[in-house]
Amino acid sequence: MNDMKPMGLEPLYTPLQLPGGLTLPNRIAMLPMTRVRAEIDGTPSDLMVEFFAQRASAGLLFTDSTPVSAVGRGFLNAPAMFTTEHALGWRKVTDAVHAKGGRIILQINHVGRVNNLQFLQRNIAPVAPSAVRIPRNSRMITINIPRITPYEMPRALETEEIPLVADEFERAARLAVFAGFDGVEVHADSGYLIHQFLSTNVNQRTDRYGGSVQNRARFALEVLDKVIAVNGPEYVSIKLTPGFQVHNIEEDDIPEKYSYFIDQLNQRKGLSFLHLYFGDLASSEVFRSMRQQFNGRVLAEGSLKALQYAQMVASGALDFTGFARAFISNPDLPERLRAGLPISQPDMNTTYSLGAEGYTDYPKWNAADPEGSVVGPKQHDDADALLQALNI
Numbered sequence: 001m002n003d004m005k006p007m008g009l010e011p012l013y014t015p016l017q018l019p020g021g022l023t024l025p026n027r028i029a030m031l032p033m034t035r036v037r038a039e040i041d042g043t044p045s046d047l048m049v050e051f052f053a054q055r056a057s058a059g060l061l062f063t064d065s066t067p068v069s070a071v072g073r074g075f076l077n078a079p080a081m082f083t084t085e086h087a088l089g090w091r092k093v094t095d096a097v098h099a100k101g102g103r104i105i106l107q108i109n110h111v112g113r114v115n116n117l118q119f120l121q122r123n124i125a126p127v128a129p130s131a132v133r134i135p136r137n138s139r140m141i142t143i144n145i146p147r148i149t150p151y152e153m154p155r156a157l158e159t160e161e162i163p164l165v166a167d168e169f170e171r172a173a174r175l176a177v178f179a180g181f182d183g184v185e186v187h188a189d190s191g192y193l194i195h196q197f198l199s200t201n202v203n204q205r206t207d208r209y210g211g212s213v214q215n216r217a218r219f220a221l222e223v224l225d226k227v228i229a230v231n232g233p234e235y236v237s238i239k240l241t242p243g244f245q246v247h248n249i250e251e252d253d254i255p256e257k258y259s260y261f262i263d264q265l266n267q268r269k270g271l272s273f274l275h276l277y278f279g280d281l282a283s284s285e286v287f288r289s290m291r292q293q294f295n296g297r298v299l300a301e302g303s304l305k306a307l308q309y310a311q312m313v314a315s316g317a318l319d320f321t322g323f324a325r326a327f328i329s330n331p332d333l334p335e336r337l338r339a340g341l342p343i344s345q346p347d348m349n350t351t352y353s354l355g356a357e358g359y360t361d362y363p364k365w366n367a368a369d370p371e372g373s374v375v376g377p378k379q380h381d382d383a384d385a386l387l388q389a390l391n392i
C-alpha cells in the first residue's frame with residue numbers, strides 16, 4: 001500500500017501529548033456529533049457502545065453533545081448525563097473504547113432556548129438568559145431530526161438559579177469521571193445556552209450576567225470553574241465557534257468578546273485544549289489571533305481537506321484537528337487516509353434515523369473485499385480523489 005500513500009499527510013500521524021498525560025496517537029479526532037441513538041431517557045444504548053468502539057483508532061473520540069439536565073435536552077433520543085443510569089450506560093461506551101486502545105471525551109451541553117420538546121417531557125418552558133424566542137421561520141439546521149417546530153418561548157433564568165445551572169455541568173463532569181471518560185468538553189457555542197449568555201441578542205439581562213463582555217462571559221466561566229474543580233484543568237476542554245451565527249445567535253463583538261475570553265482561559269492554567277470551529281479556518285484572522293493568544297493546545301477544524309490540515313499541523317497553526325461527516329461513513333478513517341484507500345460517503349438521510357442503519361453498518365476496509373468496503377459513490381485510489389472525497 002505504501003506506493004499509494006498520499007504525500008503530505010504524515011504530520012497528522014505524529015503523536016500529541018495533552019496536559020495531564022493523555023497522548024493522542026494521531027492528530028485526527030472524531031468530532032462531536034449528535035446522532036440520537038440513545039434510549040428515550042438519555043441512557044446510552046448498546047448501539048452506541050458499538051459505534052464508538054468501531055471508531056477507536058481516532059486520535060480522540062468525542063461523544064454527542066450531551067445535555068446536563070432534563071430541561072437542557074433538545075433532541076429526542078440524544079444521550080444525556082444527569083443520572084446514575086446515564087453514567088452506567090456511558091461506562092459501557094468508555095470501557096469498549098478503552099478495550100480497543102482508544103480515548104474518549106464527553107461533550108457536555110445545555111440547549112437553552114434551542115428547544116421545542118419540553119412540552120413532551122414536562123409542561124415547562126425552556127430556559128434562556130432572556131425571554132427571546134428563536135423566530136418561527138428559523139431555518140432547521142438538520143435534516144430528519146425528530147424535533148417539532150416552532151421553538152418555544154424560553155423563560156429567563158432568575159439570577160439566583162444561574163449558579164444552579166452551572167452546578168448541573170459540574171454534576172455531569174463528576175458523572176463523567178465515574179463513567180471513565182478521558183475528559184469533558186464544555187460546549188460553549190453553536191447558539192446553545194452558554195453561547196446565548198455570551199451573545200448580545202439573546203442576553204438582554206441587566207444583572208451581573210448581562211451587559212458588559214465580562215458579565216456576559218460570567219456564566220461560561222462559572223461553568224468552567226465548577227467543571228475544573230471536579231478533576232483538574234487538564235480534564236477540561238472548551239469549544240468555541242466565533243462568528244458562527246447558528247440558531248439566531250448574533251456575533252457582533254467578536255474581537256472584544258473572544259480576546260477577553262481567551263485571557264480568562266489563560267488564567268485557568270493547564271486546560272486540556274481549546275477547540276475552535278471556523279467556517280473560514282484557513283484564512284481567518286480571528287482564528288490566527290486566538291491561536292496566538294491562547295497558551296495551550298488547540299484543536300481547530302473547519303471542513304478543510306486532510307492535506308490542508310496536515311500542512312497546518314506542520315506549520316504549527318494548530319495542534320490537532322478532526323472530521324465529523326467522514327467518520328460517519330468510515331469507522332477506520334485514520335487508517336484509510338494513511339494508506340490512501342478509498343473513502344465511503346455518508347448517507348445524510350440516515351444520520352438521524354433511529355437504528356443501526358447509517359450508524360454502525362458502515363464497513364471497515366477489508367482487503368479481501370475492496371468493492372464491499374466502500375459505500376456511496378466510488379472514489380479512485382489516487383490522492384487527489386481521496387482528498388476531494390473528504391470535502392463532502
Ligand SMILES: Cc1cc2nc3c(=O)[nH]c(=O)nc-3n(C[C@H](O)[C@H](O)[C@H](O)COP(=O)(O)O)c2cc1C
Nearest residue numbers: 031032033034064065277303322323324325326351
Ligand atoms: C450529524 C452532525 C452532528 C453534529 N453534532 C454536533 C454536536 O453535537 N456538537 C458539536 O460540537 N458539533 C456537532 N457537529 C459539528 C461537527 O462536530 C463539525 O464541527 C462539523 O461537522 C465540521 O466537520 P466536517 O466537515 O468534518 O463534517 C455536528 C455535525 C454533524 C454533521
